[in-house]
Amino acid sequence: xxxxxxxxxxxxxxxxxxxxxxxxxxxxxxxxxxxxxxxxxxxxxxxxxxxxxxxxxxxxxxxxxxxxxxxxxxxxxxxxxxxxxxxxxxxxxxxxxxxxxxxxxxxxxxxxxxxxxxxxxxxxxxxxxxxxxxxxxxxxxxxxxxxxxxxxxxxxxxxxxxxxxxxxxxxxxxxxxxxxxxxxxxxxxxxxxxxxxxxxxxxxxxxxxxxxxxxxxxxxxxxxxxxxxxxxxxxxxxxxxxxxxxx
Amino acid sequence: xxxxxxxxxxxxxxxxxxxxxxxxxxxxxxxxxxxxxxxxxxxxxxxxxxxxxxxxxxxxxxxxxxxxxxxxxxxxxxxxxxxxxxxxxxxxxxxxxxxxxxxxxxxxxxxxxxxxxxxxxxxxxxxxxxxxxxxxxxxxxxxxxxxxxxxxxxxxxxxxxxxxxxxxxxxxxxxxxxxxxxxxxxxxxxxxxxxxxxxxxxxxxxxxxxxxxxxxxxxxxxxxxxxxxxxxxxxxxxxxxxxxxxxxxxxxxxxxxxxxxxxxxxxxxxx
Numbered sequence: 001x002x003x004x005x006x007x008x009x010x011x012x013x014x015x016x017x018x019x020x021x022x023x024x025x026x027x028x029x030x031x032x033x034x035x036x037x038x039x040x041x042x043x044x045x046x047x048x049x050x051x052x053x054x055x056x057x058x059x060x061x062x063x064x065x066x067x068x069x070x071x072x073x074x075x076x077x078x079x080x081x082x083x084x085x086x087x088x089x090x091x092x093x094x095x096x097x098x099x100x101x102x103x104x105x106x107x108x109x110x111x112x113x114x115x116x117x118x119x120x121x122x123x124x125x126x127x128x129x130x131x132x133x134x135x136x137x138x139x140x141x142x143x144x145x146x147x148x149x150x151x152x153x154x155x156x157x158x159x160x161x162x163x164x165x166x167x168x169x170x171x172x173x174x175x176x177x178x179x180x181x182x183x184x185x186x187x188x189x190x191x192x193x194x195x196x197x198x199x200x201x202x203x204x205x206x207x208x209x210x211x212x213x214x215x216x217x218x219x220x221x222x223x224x225x226x227x228x229x230x231x232x233x234x235x236x237x238x239x240x241x242x243x244x245x246x247x
Numbered sequence: 248x249x250x251x252x253x254x255x256x257x258x259x260x261x262x263x264x265x266x267x268x269x270x271x272x273x274x275x276x277x278x279x280x281x282x283x284x285x286x287x288x289x290x291x292x293x294x295x296x297x298x299x300x301x302x303x304x305x306x307x308x309x310x311x312x313x314x315x316x317x318x319x320x321x322x323x324x325x326x327x328x329x330x331x332x333x334x335x336x337x338x339x340x341x342x343x344x345x346x347x348x349x350x351x352x353x354x355x356x357x358x359x360x361x362x363x364x365x366x367x368x369x370x371x372x373x374x375x376x377x378x379x380x381x382x383x384x385x386x387x388x389x390x391x392x393x394x395x396x397x398x399x400x401x402x403x404x405x406x407x408x409x410x411x412x413x414x415x416x417x418x419x420x421x422x423x424x425x426x427x428x429x430x431x432x433x434x435x436x437x438x439x440x441x442x443x444x445x446x447x448x449x450x451x452x453x454x455x456x457x458x459x460x461x462x463x464x465x466x467x468x469x470x471x472x473x474x475x476x477x478x479x480x481x482x483x484x485x486x487x488x489x490x491x492x493x494x495x496x497x498x499x500x501x502x503x504x505x506x507x508x509x510x511x512x513x514x515x516x517x518x
Contacts, residue, residue: 082415
């Protein structure tokens with residue numbers, strides 16, 4: 001579970017303020033926003049890479065606002081996946097356990113269910129540079145999940161992928177998230193993407209959280225013109241929303 | 248037999264490869280001339296000479312010591328220059344490069360003058376800290392002349408290593424120290440190793456400041472380059488060239504190693 005209260009921080013000239021945001025335990029929350037709206041900065045602050053000026057961040061009831069990144073137990077998958085190029089896939093995945101003192105073989109054994117869940121067994125000996133975009137995404141996800149995070153942060157996880165792969169990866173993200181019941185905050189600027197995975201969604205504009213709620217509600221009752229413009233469904237998104245309602 | 252697809256020949260490739268061939272030919276011509284001038288007898292004499300064998304051993308010992316010092320200094324200094332901006336960092340960056348542009352002889356003079364100052368005299372007064380006219384002085388000269396190269400190479404290597412991955416490592420449970428050793432250093436390993444080999448190759452060839460700061464006393468402070476100088480000064484050109492060939496062979500091994508490391512031995516240092 002994630003609770004943000006009166007959070008504010010500055011990154012250069014840009015200021016981010018989130019007055020109130022709650023994501024329930026096991027919920028898949030998508031934060032939508034145009035480029036430059038502060039979504040990635042918010043993820044950096046939640047993961048501890050940027051310091052909060054004021055406010056509180058509660059993760060599973062624990063105040064992590066002033067904690068170092070390594071003590072937060074928050075999994076973070078950056079936009080370009082950030083795989084370590086000098087390690088093979090197996091060592092990328094076991095990295096977080098190895099820095100906590102576990103041996104590589106023991107870590108690999110401990111992570112077997114996760115490796116199988118993400119169907120990564122055949123890729124363990126590969127090097128990041130040889131992987132496709134979808135495979136890199138899965139490896140980065142496995143690495144972030146290896147610490148059994150209280151919260152999973154996904155920064156535009158499919159933006160670098162082609163459309164057919166996107167659909168496949170989004171479906172897998174949703175399946176894995178449900179199976180592990182990990183609270184997830186996924187940022188993107190595609191309504192179509194949000195439709196595919198979100199339990200609830202929020203819209204960030206100009207460094208502020210403009211609105212949050214169920215996606216259908218946001219589309220039906222946007223708080224202002226900017227939110228309405230962002231949530232104007234593309235034909236494909238409308239179709240998918242209809243399909244989900246019918247289900 | 249499978250064929251390997253290569254770039255199509257065009258005027259840019261022809262001209263650049265022609266320049267490459269011309270340069271390689273020029274270097275090869277110099278080496279060939281040296282080989283032609285010396286002879287097997289001179290080479291045997293050189294290898295049999297105790298003075299020269301001592302100089303070879305001293306060259307290897309001192310250059311390896313200075314290499315260790317260069318590595319110990321250049322990794323943290325290169326990292327600091329690459330990652331942090333602070334008031335005066337531009338000036339510090341320039342100061343680091345100073346020994347590269349400083350004529351080597353001036354470095355020898357500067358070291359000699361420094362050890363005549365009160366601080367220098369104080370250092371020299373400690374028995375195991377004497378540098379002037381000692382083997383430790385050779386290491387000091389080699390270190391000052393090569394550290395800048397090592398630092399510059401380390402900075403370039405850390406510049407090329409994605410800093411965001413270090414930050415990401417923090418979210419995966421690393422301390423800043425672990426992120427440095429497990430992510431930054433391995434990612435920069437190719438450049439660091441190349442810088443180290445380059446620094447070592449330069450250290451083996453240091454000559455100018457040694458003549459002034461430690462002298463060229465056979466069996467004491469004479470290293471390979473100073474032996475070459477001494478042999479030339481008494482007209483033993485063949486012997487000088489034979490020593491030079493030895494020096495060249497050592498440098499060649501180092502340069503092959505440099506290019507091998509530069510090519511990226513990814514599995515070699517997978518953490």
